[in-house]
Amino acid sequence: MSAAEGPLVIGVDSSTQSIKALVVDAATGHVVASGQAPHTVSSGAGRESDPRQWWDALCSALHQCGDAAHEVAAVSIGGQQHGLVTLDAQGEPVRPALLWNDVRSAPQARRLVDELGGPKAWAERIGSVPGASFTVTKWAWLAEHEPEAVRATKAVRLPHDYLTERLTGLGTTDRGDASGTGWWASATEAYDEEVLGHIGLDPALLPRVVRPGEVAGTVRDSHELPFSKGTLVAPGTGDNAAAALGLGLLPGTAVLSLGTSGTVYAVSRNRPADPSGTVAGFADARGDWLPLACTLNCTLAVDRVATLLGLDREAVEQGSEVTLLPFLDGERTPNLPHASGLLHGLRHDTTPGQILQAAYDGAVQSLLDALDGVLDPDADRHAPLLLIGGGARGRAWQETVRRLSGRPVQVPAAGELAALGAAAQAAGVLTGEDPAAVARRWRTADGQVLDAVERDEAALTRIAGVVSDAAPLLERGTDTP
Ligand SMILES: Nc1ncnc2c1ncn2[C@@H]1O[C@H](COP(=O)(O)OP(=O)(O)O)[C@@H](O)[C@H]1O
Numbered sequence: 001m002s003a004a005e006g007p008l009v010i011g012v013d014s015s016t017q018s019i020k021a022l023v024v025d026a027a028t029g030h031v032v033a034s035g036q037a038p039h040t041v042s043s044g045a046g047r048e049s050d051p052r053q054w055w056d057a058l059c060s061a062l063h064q065c066g067d068a069a070h071e072v073a074a075v076s077i078g079g080q081q082h083g084l085v086t087l088d089a090q091g092e093p094v095r096p097a098l099l100w101n102d103v104r105s106a107p108q109a110r111r112l113v114d115e116l117g118g119p120k121a122w123a124e125r126i127g128s129v130p131g132a133s134f135t136v137t138k139w140a141w142l143a144e145h146e147p148e149a150v151r152a153t154k155a156v157r158l159p160h161d162y163l164t165e166r167l168t169g170l171g172t173t174d175r176g177d178a179s180g181t182g183w184w185a186s187a188t189e190a191y192d193e194e195v196l197g198h199i200g201l202d203p204a205l206l207p208r209v210v211r212p213g214e215v216a217g218t219v220r221d222s223h224e225l226p227f228s229k230g231t232l233v234a235p236g237t238g239d240n241a242a243a244a245l246g247l248g249l250l251p252g253t254a255v256l257s258l259g260t261s262g263t264v265y266a267v268s269r270n271r272p273a274d275p276s277g278t279v280a281g282f283a284d285a286r287g288d289w290l291p292l293a294c295t296l297n298c299t300l301a302v303d304r305v306a307t308l309l310g311l312d313r314e315a316v317e318q319g320s321e322v323t324l325l326p327f328l329d330g331e332r333t334p335n336l337p338h339a340s341g342l343l344h345g346l347r348h349d350t351t352p353g354q355i356l357q358a359a360y361d362g363a364v365q366s367l368l369d370a371l372d373g374v375l376d377p378d379a380d381r382h383a384p385l386l387l388i389g390g391g392a393r394g395r396a397w398q399e400t401v402r403r404l405s406g407r408p409v410q411v412p413a414a415g416e417l418a419a420l421g422a423a424a425q426a427a428g429v430l431t432g433e434d435p436a437a438v439a440r441r442w443r444t445a446d447g448q449v450l451d452a453v454e455r456d457e458a459a460l461t462r463i464a465g466v467v468s469d470a471a472p473l474l475e476r477g478t479d480t481p
Protein backbone atom coordinates (compact mmCIF):
# COMPACT_ATOMS: atom_id res chain seq x y z
CA MET A 1 0.00 0.00 0.00
CA SER A 2 1.14 3.57 -0.68
CA ALA A 3 1.74 6.10 2.09
CA ALA A 4 -0.68 8.55 0.48
CA GLU A 5 -2.91 10.75 2.67
CA GLY A 6 -5.93 10.43 0.44
CA PRO A 7 -7.27 8.19 -2.29
CA LEU A 8 -5.12 7.87 -5.40
CA VAL A 9 -6.31 9.07 -8.80
CA ILE A 10 -4.78 8.88 -12.27
CA GLY A 11 -4.68 11.74 -14.76
CA VAL A 12 -3.69 11.07 -18.36
CA ASP A 13 -2.68 13.45 -21.15
CA SER A 14 -2.81 11.81 -24.56
CA SER A 15 -1.20 14.64 -26.52
CA THR A 16 0.17 14.77 -30.05
CA GLN A 17 3.54 13.15 -29.41
CA SER A 18 3.03 10.99 -26.33
CA ILE A 19 0.90 9.77 -23.45
CA LYS A 20 1.73 10.94 -19.96
CA ALA A 21 0.10 9.34 -16.92
CA LEU A 22 0.36 10.61 -13.33
CA VAL A 23 -0.76 8.78 -10.19
CA VAL A 24 -1.68 11.55 -7.76
CA ASP A 25 -2.61 11.64 -4.08
CA ALA A 26 -6.03 13.34 -4.18
CA ALA A 27 -5.50 14.85 -0.73
CA THR A 28 -2.20 16.60 -1.39
CA GLY A 29 -1.59 16.63 -5.15
CA HIS A 30 1.65 14.75 -4.58
CA VAL A 31 2.65 12.78 -7.72
CA VAL A 32 3.19 9.25 -6.46
CA ALA A 33 4.17 7.65 -9.77
CA SER A 34 4.31 8.53 -13.46
CA GLY A 35 4.71 6.99 -16.88
CA GLN A 36 5.17 8.24 -20.42
CA ALA A 37 5.07 6.49 -23.78
CA PRO A 38 5.40 7.95 -27.28
CA HIS A 39 3.13 7.47 -30.27
CA THR A 40 3.84 8.38 -33.86
CA VAL A 41 2.33 10.92 -36.26
CA SER A 42 2.57 10.48 -40.02
CA SER A 43 4.64 12.92 -42.08
CA GLY A 44 4.06 14.06 -45.66
CA ALA A 45 0.84 15.70 -46.82
CA GLY A 46 -1.32 14.78 -43.80
CA ARG A 47 -0.97 14.25 -40.06
CA GLU A 48 -2.50 10.98 -38.90
CA SER A 49 -2.10 8.57 -35.97
CA ASP A 50 -3.50 5.10 -35.39
CA PRO A 51 -5.74 5.35 -32.27
CA ARG A 52 -4.72 1.79 -31.31
CA GLN A 53 -1.21 3.19 -30.75
CA TRP A 54 -2.65 5.65 -28.21
CA TRP A 55 -4.20 2.71 -26.35
CA ASP A 56 -0.95 0.72 -26.39
CA ALA A 57 0.93 3.81 -25.19
CA LEU A 58 -1.65 4.30 -22.44
CA CYS A 59 -1.24 0.70 -21.24
CA SER A 60 2.55 1.09 -21.31
CA ALA A 61 2.47 4.42 -19.39
CA LEU A 62 0.10 2.94 -16.78
CA HIS A 63 2.31 -0.10 -16.27
CA GLN A 64 5.29 2.21 -15.74
CA CYS A 65 3.33 3.64 -12.79
CA GLY A 66 3.84 0.30 -11.00
CA ASP A 67 1.84 -0.85 -7.99
CA ALA A 68 0.37 2.60 -7.34
CA ALA A 69 -1.78 2.29 -10.47
CA HIS A 70 -3.52 -0.77 -8.93
CA GLU A 71 -4.73 1.34 -6.00
CA VAL A 72 -6.43 4.19 -7.86
CA ALA A 73 -10.06 5.04 -7.15
CA ALA A 74 -10.71 7.21 -10.24
CA VAL A 75 -9.17 7.98 -13.61
CA SER A 76 -9.58 10.72 -16.22
CA ILE A 77 -8.23 11.15 -19.75
CA GLY A 78 -7.28 14.45 -21.35
CA GLY A 79 -6.32 14.41 -25.02
CA GLN A 80 -5.24 16.40 -28.05
CA GLN A 81 -8.26 18.30 -29.38
CA HIS A 82 -10.14 18.02 -32.68
CA GLY A 83 -8.81 14.67 -34.02
CA LEU A 84 -11.35 12.72 -36.09
CA VAL A 85 -11.58 9.10 -34.92
CA THR A 86 -13.84 6.92 -37.08
CA LEU A 87 -14.88 3.53 -35.67
CA ASP A 88 -16.60 0.57 -37.31
CA ALA A 89 -19.38 -1.58 -35.82
CA GLN A 90 -16.81 -3.51 -33.74
CA GLY A 91 -15.32 -0.30 -32.32
CA GLU A 92 -12.15 -0.67 -34.43
CA PRO A 93 -10.70 2.35 -36.27
CA VAL A 94 -11.87 2.49 -39.89
CA ARG A 95 -8.66 4.37 -40.75
CA PRO A 96 -6.02 6.37 -38.84
CA ALA A 97 -7.29 9.47 -37.02
CA LEU A 98 -6.98 12.81 -38.82
CA LEU A 99 -5.21 15.11 -36.35
CA TRP A 100 -5.63 18.78 -35.42
CA ASN A 101 -2.46 19.75 -37.33
CA ASP A 102 -3.52 18.14 -40.61
CA VAL A 103 -4.27 21.06 -42.94
CA ARG A 104 -5.66 19.08 -45.88
CA SER A 105 -9.21 20.12 -44.99
CA ALA A 106 -8.52 23.85 -45.48
CA PRO A 107 -10.68 24.00 -48.68
CA GLN A 108 -13.56 22.24 -46.88
CA ALA A 109 -13.22 24.72 -43.99
CA ARG A 110 -13.53 27.68 -46.34
CA ARG A 111 -16.52 26.12 -48.06
CA LEU A 112 -18.34 25.27 -44.83
CA VAL A 113 -17.91 28.80 -43.50
CA ASP A 114 -19.37 30.23 -46.72
CA GLU A 115 -22.21 27.71 -47.00
CA LEU A 116 -23.46 28.15 -43.44
CA GLY A 117 -23.80 31.90 -43.14
CA GLY A 118 -20.21 33.21 -43.07
CA PRO A 119 -17.73 33.81 -40.21
CA LYS A 120 -20.01 35.97 -38.02
CA ALA A 121 -22.83 33.41 -38.04
CA TRP A 122 -20.40 30.59 -37.16
CA ALA A 123 -18.81 32.60 -34.35
CA GLU A 124 -22.17 33.55 -32.85
CA ARG A 125 -23.71 30.11 -33.05
CA ILE A 126 -20.87 27.59 -32.79
CA GLY A 127 -18.47 29.90 -30.93
CA SER A 128 -15.66 29.48 -33.49
CA VAL A 129 -15.04 30.02 -37.18
CA PRO A 130 -13.77 26.55 -38.15
CA GLY A 131 -10.36 26.29 -39.76
CA ALA A 132 -8.68 23.11 -40.97
CA SER A 133 -8.04 21.93 -37.38
CA PHE A 134 -11.72 21.53 -36.56
CA THR A 135 -13.26 18.04 -36.69
CA VAL A 136 -16.18 19.20 -38.83
CA THR A 137 -13.84 20.09 -41.70
CA LYS A 138 -12.07 16.72 -41.40
CA TRP A 139 -15.36 14.84 -41.71
CA ALA A 140 -16.17 16.93 -44.82
CA TRP A 141 -12.71 16.12 -46.24
CA LEU A 142 -13.20 12.40 -45.56
CA ALA A 143 -16.64 12.42 -47.20
CA GLU A 144 -15.09 13.95 -50.31
CA HIS A 145 -11.87 11.89 -50.49
CA GLU A 146 -12.77 8.56 -48.87
CA PRO A 147 -16.55 8.05 -49.08
CA GLU A 148 -16.08 4.34 -48.41
CA ALA A 149 -14.51 5.19 -45.01
CA VAL A 150 -17.48 7.40 -44.18
CA ARG A 151 -19.90 4.60 -45.13
CA ALA A 152 -18.03 2.16 -42.88
CA THR A 153 -18.10 4.54 -39.90
CA LYS A 154 -20.55 3.60 -37.15
CA ALA A 155 -19.18 5.90 -34.42
CA VAL A 156 -17.30 9.22 -34.48
CA ARG A 157 -15.06 10.11 -31.56
CA LEU A 158 -12.39 12.58 -30.42
CA PRO A 159 -9.04 11.21 -29.16
CA HIS A 160 -9.96 11.46 -25.47
CA ASP A 161 -13.40 9.92 -26.16
CA TYR A 162 -11.76 6.93 -27.87
CA LEU A 163 -9.57 6.14 -24.87
CA THR A 164 -12.34 6.79 -22.34
CA GLU A 165 -14.64 4.45 -24.26
CA ARG A 166 -12.01 1.73 -24.26
CA LEU A 167 -11.97 2.04 -20.45
CA THR A 168 -15.73 2.13 -19.92
CA GLY A 169 -17.34 0.63 -23.02
CA LEU A 170 -19.50 3.77 -23.27
CA GLY A 171 -19.41 6.47 -25.95
CA THR A 172 -18.98 9.73 -24.02
CA THR A 173 -17.33 13.13 -24.40
CA ASP A 174 -17.42 16.45 -22.51
CA ARG A 175 -18.35 20.04 -23.39
CA GLY A 176 -14.69 21.17 -23.49
CA ASP A 177 -13.62 18.74 -26.18
CA ALA A 178 -17.01 18.78 -27.97
CA SER A 179 -16.60 22.55 -28.44
CA GLY A 180 -13.62 21.93 -30.73
CA THR A 181 -15.58 19.84 -33.20
CA GLY A 182 -17.49 22.61 -34.98
CA TRP A 183 -20.73 20.62 -34.65
CA TRP A 184 -21.35 21.48 -30.98
CA ALA A 185 -22.95 24.93 -30.66
CA SER A 186 -21.75 27.07 -27.77
CA ALA A 187 -24.98 29.12 -28.07
CA THR A 188 -27.18 26.12 -27.16
CA GLU A 189 -24.54 23.87 -25.54
CA ALA A 190 -25.74 20.99 -27.73
CA TYR A 191 -24.93 19.27 -31.01
CA ASP A 192 -26.00 21.45 -33.92
CA GLU A 193 -28.40 19.46 -36.12
CA GLU A 194 -28.11 21.90 -39.03
CA VAL A 195 -24.32 21.62 -39.20
CA LEU A 196 -24.52 17.84 -38.84
CA GLY A 197 -27.21 17.62 -41.53
CA HIS A 198 -25.12 19.78 -43.85
CA ILE A 199 -22.10 17.47 -43.62
CA GLY A 200 -24.19 14.30 -43.64
CA LEU A 201 -23.17 13.11 -40.17
CA ASP A 202 -25.87 11.21 -38.26
CA PRO A 203 -26.04 12.54 -34.64
CA ALA A 204 -26.57 8.94 -33.50
CA LEU A 205 -22.89 8.30 -34.34
CA LEU A 206 -21.74 10.89 -31.77
CA PRO A 207 -20.90 10.34 -28.09
CA ARG A 208 -23.08 11.52 -25.23
CA VAL A 209 -21.85 14.80 -23.73
CA VAL A 210 -21.28 14.10 -20.03
CA ARG A 211 -21.89 17.03 -17.66
CA PRO A 212 -18.98 18.49 -15.64
CA GLY A 213 -18.66 16.54 -12.40
CA GLU A 214 -20.71 13.61 -13.69
CA VAL A 215 -19.15 10.14 -13.76
CA ALA A 216 -18.66 8.98 -17.38
CA GLY A 217 -18.63 5.30 -16.41
CA THR A 218 -16.54 2.69 -14.65
CA VAL A 219 -13.61 0.60 -15.82
CA ARG A 220 -14.85 -2.58 -17.41
CA ASP A 221 -12.91 -5.83 -17.37
CA SER A 222 -9.56 -5.45 -19.07
CA HIS A 223 -6.57 -7.65 -18.51
CA GLU A 224 -4.40 -5.03 -20.21
CA LEU A 225 -4.98 -2.46 -17.46
CA PRO A 226 -3.74 -2.25 -13.88
CA PHE A 227 -7.14 -0.94 -12.64
CA SER A 228 -9.79 -2.87 -10.76
CA LYS A 229 -13.11 -3.37 -12.47
CA GLY A 230 -15.47 -0.63 -11.29
CA THR A 231 -12.85 2.14 -10.93
CA LEU A 232 -14.60 5.47 -11.57
CA VAL A 233 -13.94 7.20 -14.90
CA ALA A 234 -14.35 11.00 -15.07
CA PRO A 235 -15.52 12.75 -18.26
CA GLY A 236 -12.01 13.76 -19.39
CA THR A 237 -11.59 16.70 -21.78
CA GLY A 238 -9.34 18.31 -24.40
CA ASP A 239 -5.71 18.85 -23.39
CA ASN A 240 -5.94 22.66 -23.16
CA ALA A 241 -9.11 22.52 -21.05
CA ALA A 242 -7.37 19.87 -18.92
CA ALA A 243 -4.35 22.12 -18.39
CA ALA A 244 -6.68 25.00 -17.43
CA LEU A 245 -8.13 22.69 -14.75
CA GLY A 246 -4.63 21.61 -13.79
CA LEU A 247 -3.62 25.22 -13.16
CA GLY A 248 -6.84 25.98 -11.24
CA LEU A 249 -7.12 28.84 -13.70
CA LEU A 250 -9.26 31.85 -12.80
CA PRO A 251 -10.51 34.51 -15.26
CA GLY A 252 -7.93 37.22 -15.96
CA THR A 253 -4.82 35.00 -16.03
CA ALA A 254 -3.40 34.13 -19.44
CA VAL A 255 -1.63 30.87 -20.22
CA LEU A 256 0.95 30.34 -22.93
CA SER A 257 1.48 26.66 -23.70
CA LEU A 258 4.52 25.62 -25.72
CA GLY A 259 4.12 22.05 -27.00
CA THR A 260 3.65 20.56 -30.45
CA SER A 261 1.04 23.31 -30.73
CA GLY A 262 1.49 26.74 -29.27
CA THR A 263 -1.62 27.94 -27.48
CA VAL A 264 -2.63 31.08 -25.63
CA TYR A 265 -5.81 31.08 -23.59
CA ALA A 266 -7.69 32.24 -20.52
CA VAL A 267 -10.84 31.23 -18.67
CA SER A 268 -13.80 33.56 -19.14
CA ARG A 269 -17.35 33.80 -17.81
CA ASN A 270 -18.36 35.32 -21.16
CA ARG A 271 -19.09 33.11 -24.17
CA PRO A 272 -16.55 34.05 -26.87
CA ALA A 273 -17.60 34.82 -30.45
CA ASP A 274 -14.68 36.13 -32.55
CA PRO A 275 -15.76 36.52 -36.20
CA SER A 276 -12.11 36.97 -37.29
CA GLY A 277 -11.55 33.31 -36.40
CA THR A 278 -8.31 34.01 -34.52
CA VAL A 279 -9.84 33.16 -31.15
CA ALA A 280 -11.67 29.84 -30.89
CA GLY A 281 -14.63 30.02 -28.51
CA PHE A 282 -14.06 26.76 -26.68
CA ALA A 283 -15.97 25.69 -23.60
CA ASP A 284 -13.90 24.78 -20.57
CA ALA A 285 -14.41 21.53 -18.65
CA ARG A 286 -16.38 23.17 -15.81
CA GLY A 287 -19.13 25.42 -17.17
CA ASP A 288 -17.18 28.50 -18.18
CA TRP A 289 -15.42 29.31 -21.46
CA LEU A 290 -11.90 28.98 -22.80
CA PRO A 291 -11.14 31.53 -25.54
CA LEU A 292 -7.98 30.19 -27.19
CA ALA A 293 -5.67 30.83 -30.12
CA CYS A 294 -3.47 28.04 -31.43
CA THR A 295 -0.44 27.84 -33.69
CA LEU A 296 0.59 24.72 -35.62
CA ASN A 297 4.31 25.46 -35.39
CA CYS A 298 5.86 25.66 -31.95
CA THR A 299 8.47 23.46 -30.30
CA LEU A 300 8.83 20.96 -33.16
CA ALA A 301 9.33 23.71 -35.73
CA VAL A 302 11.93 25.57 -33.67
CA ASP A 303 13.73 22.31 -32.82
CA ARG A 304 13.75 21.51 -36.56
CA VAL A 305 15.38 24.87 -37.33
CA ALA A 306 18.01 24.17 -34.64
CA THR A 307 18.69 20.78 -36.22
CA LEU A 308 18.99 22.28 -39.70
CA LEU A 309 21.49 24.79 -38.32
CA GLY A 310 23.36 22.06 -36.43
CA LEU A 311 22.77 23.88 -33.13
CA ASP A 312 21.59 22.93 -29.66
CA ARG A 313 18.11 24.41 -29.07
CA GLU A 314 19.54 26.78 -26.45
CA ALA A 315 22.34 28.15 -28.70
CA VAL A 316 20.55 31.40 -29.55
CA GLU A 317 22.28 34.73 -30.22
CA GLN A 318 20.72 38.19 -30.08
CA GLY A 319 21.45 41.27 -32.14
CA SER A 320 20.18 40.76 -35.66
CA GLU A 321 17.23 41.93 -37.72
CA VAL A 322 16.72 38.61 -39.41
CA THR A 323 13.11 37.35 -39.43
CA LEU A 324 12.10 33.70 -39.57
CA LEU A 325 8.45 32.71 -39.87
CA PRO A 326 8.56 29.05 -38.75
CA PHE A 327 5.40 28.01 -40.62
CA LEU A 328 6.83 24.59 -41.55
CA ASP A 329 3.47 22.79 -41.28
CA GLY A 330 1.30 25.55 -42.77
CA GLU A 331 -0.15 27.81 -40.08
CA ARG A 332 -3.41 28.29 -38.20
CA THR A 333 -2.66 31.60 -36.39
CA PRO A 334 -2.34 33.53 -38.62
CA ASN A 335 -4.70 31.54 -40.84
CA LEU A 336 -2.25 30.45 -43.56
CA PRO A 337 -2.79 26.69 -44.00
CA HIS A 338 -0.69 26.54 -47.19
CA ALA A 339 2.24 28.59 -45.88
CA SER A 340 5.77 27.29 -45.50
CA GLY A 341 8.70 28.66 -43.51
CA LEU A 342 10.15 32.00 -44.59
CA LEU A 343 13.49 33.67 -43.87
CA HIS A 344 13.98 37.39 -44.47
CA GLY A 345 16.75 39.87 -43.75
CA LEU A 346 19.75 37.55 -44.06
CA ARG A 347 23.14 39.37 -44.16
CA HIS A 348 26.79 38.25 -44.50
CA ASP A 349 27.28 38.71 -40.78
CA THR A 350 24.08 36.93 -39.64
CA THR A 351 25.06 34.02 -37.39
CA PRO A 352 23.31 30.61 -37.09
CA GLY A 353 22.45 31.46 -33.48
CA GLN A 354 20.68 34.63 -34.63
CA ILE A 355 18.66 32.66 -37.17
CA LEU A 356 17.64 30.26 -34.39
CA GLN A 357 16.59 33.17 -32.16
CA ALA A 358 14.52 34.48 -35.07
CA ALA A 359 12.67 31.12 -35.20
CA TYR A 360 11.77 31.44 -31.49
CA ASP A 361 10.71 35.05 -32.08
CA GLY A 362 8.51 34.09 -35.03
CA ALA A 363 6.78 31.31 -33.07
CA VAL A 364 6.18 33.50 -30.00
CA GLN A 365 5.06 36.61 -31.94
CA SER A 366 2.10 34.72 -33.47
CA LEU A 367 0.92 33.69 -30.00
CA LEU A 368 1.41 37.09 -28.38
CA ASP A 369 -0.40 38.77 -31.26
CA ALA A 370 -3.50 36.79 -30.20
CA LEU A 371 -3.05 37.32 -26.45
CA ASP A 372 -5.25 40.38 -26.14
CA GLY A 373 -8.13 38.62 -27.88
CA VAL A 374 -8.32 35.79 -25.35
CA LEU A 375 -8.44 38.09 -22.32
CA ASP A 376 -11.56 39.76 -20.96
CA PRO A 377 -11.47 43.57 -21.36
CA ASP A 378 -10.98 44.09 -17.60
CA ALA A 379 -8.05 41.61 -17.26
CA ASP A 380 -4.80 43.02 -15.85
CA ARG A 381 -2.46 43.32 -18.86
CA HIS A 382 0.60 43.43 -16.55
CA ALA A 383 -0.07 40.23 -14.59
CA PRO A 384 2.33 37.30 -15.06
CA LEU A 385 1.81 34.98 -18.00
CA LEU A 386 1.73 31.30 -17.01
CA LEU A 387 4.19 29.40 -19.20
CA ILE A 388 3.56 25.64 -19.57
CA GLY A 389 4.18 22.74 -21.98
CA GLY A 390 7.47 21.02 -22.83
CA GLY A 391 8.98 24.25 -24.19
CA ALA A 392 8.43 26.08 -20.89
CA ARG A 393 11.44 24.12 -19.53
CA GLY A 394 13.72 25.78 -22.10
CA ARG A 395 15.62 28.93 -21.22
CA ALA A 396 15.45 30.28 -24.79
CA TRP A 397 11.66 29.94 -24.82
CA GLN A 398 11.33 31.61 -21.41
CA GLU A 399 13.55 34.53 -22.40
CA THR A 400 11.84 34.99 -25.76
CA VAL A 401 8.39 35.14 -24.17
CA ARG A 402 9.68 37.56 -21.56
CA ARG A 403 11.30 39.90 -24.10
CA LEU A 404 8.43 39.88 -26.60
CA SER A 405 5.59 40.12 -24.05
CA GLY A 406 7.12 42.68 -21.70
CA ARG A 407 5.27 40.85 -18.91
CA PRO A 408 6.42 38.81 -15.93
CA VAL A 409 6.48 35.10 -16.74
CA GLN A 410 5.57 32.42 -14.19
CA VAL A 411 6.82 28.89 -14.87
CA PRO A 412 4.93 26.36 -12.72
CA ALA A 413 7.31 23.88 -11.11
CA ALA A 414 4.83 21.09 -11.83
CA GLY A 415 5.26 19.62 -15.30
CA GLU A 416 2.43 17.95 -17.19
CA LEU A 417 -0.36 20.35 -16.29
CA ALA A 418 -2.84 18.62 -18.63
CA ALA A 419 -2.32 15.27 -16.90
CA LEU A 420 -2.56 17.01 -13.51
CA GLY A 421 -5.82 18.64 -14.63
CA ALA A 422 -7.20 15.25 -15.60
CA ALA A 423 -6.13 13.97 -12.16
CA ALA A 424 -7.92 16.92 -10.52
CA GLN A 425 -11.04 16.05 -12.52
CA ALA A 426 -10.77 12.43 -11.35
CA ALA A 427 -10.42 13.66 -7.76
CA GLY A 428 -13.47 15.89 -8.34
CA VAL A 429 -15.72 12.96 -9.28
CA LEU A 430 -14.61 11.17 -6.11
CA THR A 431 -15.14 14.04 -3.68
CA GLY A 432 -17.70 16.23 -5.44
CA GLU A 433 -15.23 19.15 -5.43
CA ASP A 434 -14.70 21.61 -8.30
CA PRO A 435 -11.58 20.23 -10.08
CA ALA A 436 -10.07 23.71 -10.49
CA ALA A 437 -10.42 24.23 -6.72
CA VAL A 438 -8.72 20.85 -6.22
CA ALA A 439 -5.77 22.04 -8.36
CA ARG A 440 -5.56 25.31 -6.43
CA ARG A 441 -5.48 23.30 -3.22
CA TRP A 442 -2.63 21.28 -4.75
CA ARG A 443 -0.81 24.60 -5.59
CA THR A 444 0.02 23.35 -9.07
CA ALA A 445 0.63 26.82 -10.55
CA ASP A 446 3.35 27.70 -8.03
CA GLY A 447 6.73 28.29 -9.60
CA GLN A 448 9.49 30.73 -10.42
CA VAL A 449 8.36 34.19 -11.56
CA LEU A 450 10.70 35.89 -14.02
CA ASP A 451 10.41 39.68 -13.79
CA ALA A 452 9.16 41.72 -16.72
CA VAL A 453 11.70 43.25 -19.09
CA GLU A 454 11.09 46.01 -21.61
CA ARG A 455 9.02 44.74 -24.52
CA ASP A 456 10.95 44.42 -27.78
CA GLU A 457 8.49 46.44 -29.87
CA ALA A 458 10.93 46.68 -32.78
CA ALA A 459 11.05 42.88 -33.19
CA LEU A 460 7.26 42.56 -32.93
CA THR A 461 6.71 45.28 -35.54
CA ARG A 462 9.33 43.80 -37.87
CA ILE A 463 7.83 40.29 -37.72
CA ALA A 464 4.25 41.55 -38.19
CA GLY A 465 5.50 43.59 -41.18
CA VAL A 466 7.08 40.54 -42.82
CA VAL A 467 3.88 38.49 -42.29
CA SER A 468 1.85 41.25 -43.89
CA ASP A 469 4.23 42.02 -46.79
CA ALA A 470 4.75 38.35 -47.62
CA ALA A 471 1.00 37.59 -47.58
CA PRO A 472 0.72 36.52 -51.25
CA LEU A 473 3.64 34.10 -50.86
CA LEU A 474 2.40 32.72 -47.55
CA GLU A 475 -1.14 32.27 -48.84
CA ARG A 476 -0.16 30.23 -51.86
CA GLY A 477 2.54 28.11 -50.21
CA THR A 478 5.17 26.53 -52.43
CA ASP A 479 2.91 25.94 -55.46
CA THR A 480 3.94 27.74 -58.63
CA PRO A 481 1.37 30.50 -59.26
N1 LIG B 1 14.06 21.31 -21.74
C1 LIG B 1 13.40 21.64 -22.86
N2 LIG B 1 13.66 22.81 -23.46
C2 LIG B 1 12.97 23.19 -24.57
N3 LIG B 1 12.03 22.44 -25.16
C3 LIG B 1 11.74 21.27 -24.60
C4 LIG B 1 12.39 20.81 -23.44
N4 LIG B 1 11.88 19.60 -23.13
C5 LIG B 1 10.95 19.31 -24.07
N5 LIG B 1 10.87 20.31 -24.96
C6 LIG B 1 9.99 20.42 -26.13
O1 LIG B 1 8.71 20.07 -25.71
C7 LIG B 1 8.03 19.42 -26.76
C8 LIG B 1 7.00 18.49 -26.18
O2 LIG B 1 6.15 19.26 -25.40
P1 LIG B 1 4.77 18.70 -24.89
O3 LIG B 1 4.08 19.82 -24.20
O4 LIG B 1 5.00 17.45 -24.13
O5 LIG B 1 4.11 18.38 -26.31
P2 LIG B 1 2.74 17.67 -26.66
O6 LIG B 1 1.87 17.87 -25.43
O7 LIG B 1 2.24 18.41 -27.85
O8 LIG B 1 3.01 16.23 -26.99
C9 LIG B 1 9.07 18.74 -27.61
O9 LIG B 1 8.73 18.92 -28.98
C10 LIG B 1 10.36 19.47 -27.25
O10 LIG B 1 10.75 20.29 -28.33
Ligand SMILES: O=C(CO)[C@@H](O)[C@H](O)COP(=O)(O)O
Pocket residue numbers: 015016017079080081082100133180238239240259260261262263280294
Ligand atom coordinates in the same frame (compact mmCIF):
# COMPACT_ATOMS: atom_id res chain seq x y z
O1 LIG C 1 -5.57 22.05 -31.69
C1 LIG C 1 -5.22 22.40 -30.58
C2 LIG C 1 -6.00 23.40 -29.83
O2 LIG C 1 -7.10 23.91 -30.53
C3 LIG C 1 -3.97 21.82 -29.99
O3 LIG C 1 -3.57 22.50 -28.84
C4 LIG C 1 -4.16 20.34 -29.74
O4 LIG C 1 -5.04 20.15 -28.64
C5 LIG C 1 -2.84 19.60 -29.57
O5 LIG C 1 -2.19 19.91 -28.39
P1 LIG C 1 -0.68 19.51 -27.98
O6 LIG C 1 -0.45 18.11 -28.36
O7 LIG C 1 0.23 20.46 -28.67
O8 LIG C 1 -0.67 19.71 -26.49
